[in-house]
Amino acid sequence: MARMGVFICWCGSNIAETVDCESVAQYASTLPGVVVGRSYKYMCSDPGQRLITDAIKEHNLSGVVVASCSPRMHEPTFRQAVATVGMNPYMLEMANIREHCSWVHTNRAEATEKAKDLVRVLVEKVKRNVPLADIEVPVTQRAMVIGAGIAGIQAALDVAAAGFEVALVERQPSIGGYMSMLDETFPTLDCSQCILTPRMVEIMQSKNITLHSFSEVEQVEGYVGNFEVSIRKKPRSVDMEKCTGCGDCWNNCMARNKIIAPSPVLPGEHTPPEVAEKVDAILATYTDPSGMVIGALQDVQREFNYLHPDALVYLSEKSEIPLARLYSVASFYNAFSLEPRGDNIIRTCLGTACHLRGGGRIADAISRELGIGDGETTKDMKFTLERVNCLGACALAPVVTVNNKYYGKMTIGKMMDVLEERAGQDAGQPQEQPQEATAV
Amino acid sequence: MAVATQLRTPEDLANLREQAATRRESKRMAIAICCGTGCRAQGSMDLVEEFRSRLEAEGLSDVEVRATGCHGFCERGPLVVIYPKEIFYCGVQDTDVADIVDKSIKGDELVESLLFRDPVSKNRFHLEHEVPFYAKQQRIVFRNNGKIDPVVISDYIAVDGYVALAKALTQMTPEAVIDEVEKSGLRGRGGGGFPTGRKWRICHGQPGDQKYIICNGDEGDPGAFMDRSIMEGDPHSVLEGMTIGAYAIGASRAYMYVRAEYPLAVANLEIALEQSRALGLLGEDIFGSGFSFDVEIVRGAGAFVCGEETGLISSIQGDIGSPRQRPPYPAESGLWDKPTNINNVETWANIPVIIDRGADWFASVGTEKSKGTKVFSLVGKVQNTGLVEVPMGTTLREIVYDIGGGILKKRKFKAVQTGGPSGGCIPEAMLDLPVDFEKLRDVGAMMGSGGLIVMDERTCMVDVAKYFLAFLVDESCGKCTPCREGLFQMHAILSRITEGRGREGDIELLQRLAAYVGESSLCQLGGTAPNPVLSTIRYFRDEYEAHIDHKRCPAGVCTSLVNFGIDSEACKGCGLCLKDCPTEAISGEKKAPHRIDETVCVQCGVCYEACPFDAITVE
Ligand SMILES: Cc1cc2nc3c(=O)[nH]c(=O)nc-3n(C[C@H](O)[C@H](O)[C@H](O)COP(=O)(O)O)c2cc1C
Ligand code: SF4
Ligand code: SF4
């Protein structure tokens, strides 16, 4: 049967101001297995420590919980203290009621309850603790750095300069990483090569560093101080002694330069016929393919309610505009959506005028109501929310459009009514109409 | 009205004008209903229907119903003006139509309840030009908006449309046109303020027989919508200006780049193009002068940076809208590497007036270096929001107080923001600043495209700076590192300040980054991006310090730093806050003081805005 002691520290007023320490001590005394519960102003002081050691002797305690500051601070103090009277130090644990409780709360009653919870949990833990013995294991005094970008290079150099051996592993044939692709650094616009290249040279010169380039870490085993790492060196079939790095073999390599082409696809082969038909109709309205990209994408979006991937592939094949260019344009402009959109498209204005008059609150309220963020669509495909920068009716701020119908001087209440009305409609029917075209 | 024959000479035009004007004058009265986007949102298209059927039912064939472009005073829409008397009705609903027809069309009475009532003086006004919102304006660019139906070309011709084009093509050499524009002192309304005549002369002087004209209708500045209203409400004035410009520099083709969000502008421009072609005002050999010209519309796709001229050109060519290095300027090498002249919508709309009434007349309006008028979109926390056109040199105070009617709910004025994301905030001490290109630049702001956003004591200037940076981070094309990464970092710093994690030295860090970003960005998006941050630091440093040093947001905007409560003395128990609160955090009986449950409140601030008695407290 466990015989536990619980000691609550006030930490001056640090804990006592927010936590009723005495009532926590009394509560602790009532827990099963606890034979003594005390509180004291400074548990870490000599008299405080003596309070604990005396109690161990007097009550023949089997375990101790100290509720005070973080274990980072005083766990060694208290463990040493209990060891002096013959208790195994690992039978002591600390409940952190300062950083985790008094410092982060203001409500005294609630904080006191939380302190009690923390103490109870720790009591249960110590009951299950077993005595442990400290052992020593040898540590291998070598380091490994994975990745030889600028950060890895600098780390390897620092460790090497401190006198330790370093194994530096880099996946690519050359070290330097992304920084070797940059011209200047932000914000000082320093020359990035001037920072990087001297360090690359230093890596080669350092006697403490072994570089494994074109190599990958396969497996890491062991624990702190005693890791076992397997590195796979990729084959290079080159005599490193004789190689001058001219690069001719690289450029002429038959295996590497083999062209792997996807099996030829004929336009429209994989495109559903109804998609192909619609895209053909769109293409028929353009004569000059070079300047048509944006217009054609707008037409595709109007036809499919979003940029349908099949339609883009087909458009690219038929017009001979590279698919990459279509995607580059589509992702640059805000008006394009690569995701299917809902039946109702809500645009909330966050332009300056609307921002000042609470447009953001309306957008937030819609997000809360429908559970979707900017650019997202509800699961039932009824609503898509888009936050836009000015709908051009700023005098009526805040402005929202639903399927291009303008709502001015919007309030959260009015918005909710509109949502409710639209939610009642049948699904599967895109509602967005091109805005009424003429003034008559 | 179908017009069969093409106009071959200025006399043909004069005849058509005569017919159109006679037709207009033959009507006893005209009911002009604003059908700009703002009034449409409030139901003006239903009004048009209702008036038409009502007049027909009453057999009043001598009254014309005219669906016009934006009248500017969108806030009070839908607006109806009855000519020739100019009776001005606002907030008209279709249920009012019968009353209006009975009293003001058949009879000679006014419908009192629809007259504009000044919220400050409580006076009622009968006529459009008496309403304080219009009284101080001078309408040059907006000369026709509100008077003509934008999809009826004869309406435009009836008010002297295309007279300037006829004059330029038949009586003036291209050089004479450029001289006239240069003498007028007109400067670009797209933001930079570059002298238009000089720009034309450079392009005119370039070798090569293929040149292009572009009209920049991208209007990306959030909070500004004047270009939209011009394109929607008076498309022919822009087309006429472009045709004159094309004649002057020797271009035969033009592109009109219209913002994605403006489908009505595209529709009205398309109609205008068709009509102009039918009359021979576009096409081959216009007015028998040997000059040929046509215009194509290009729809934008929602990217702010495409308003920048080189980005716009790249977008017309079907690419992503990344700006490129200048020089070469578009005037030397622009669209498809040909000399290209690009001007803003409002700039083009000024051209016909300058040619028609002369450079000297135009130059008599405005200040020494900034001539003519400027249209502003007056929005934000001001009573009367809408589009206002004033002579350059009008003071901010006149715009905000005399025209705008002062701050909403009688709150205290804090600042006006001009120039959009490239501009700055101007504090109260500078309200008497006469607005022109130089004066605005001197105080760290910018003319920009004409957004004029009024802020009151409940606007947090740190939040405003953060807002603009978030916009710019989003819209930066990403081509240059300083703009892409620098703005991202500046936004991160501002975010932490508004969340109460600001550090000592953050203000200086922002200023330093701002200098790097401003100087090392390729285009003016990055180049001017620091302005909103620098100008708010310059004039409202104390607000930054309150956030950083005291973790307080004095305006009660930054949600991490405020707690809302209810002053039980001031609370009258009206329940308005309770109704609007999205999280049901407010409780209380009617007529008894309410309270806020802090554990449920998400600090959205809705109650703070909703309470009519200022009983919501912020700490
Ligand atoms: C980031 C950025 C955005 C711009 N946006 C617009 C715009 O929306 N509309 C516009 O007319 N000019 C805009 N401009 C200015 C144009 O580059 C160009 O100077 C202008 O269209 C020239 O016409 P103007 O001389 O008539 O002013 C922008 C400039 C920059 C740098
Ligand atoms: S400054 Fe910004 S927007 Fe302009 S080109 Fe550079 S990255 Fe693009
Ligand atoms: S700030 Fe918003 S959530 Fe909090 S009480 Fe007011 S309305 Fe409710």
Ligand code: FES
């Ligand atoms: S700022 Fe919202 S419509 Fe312009």
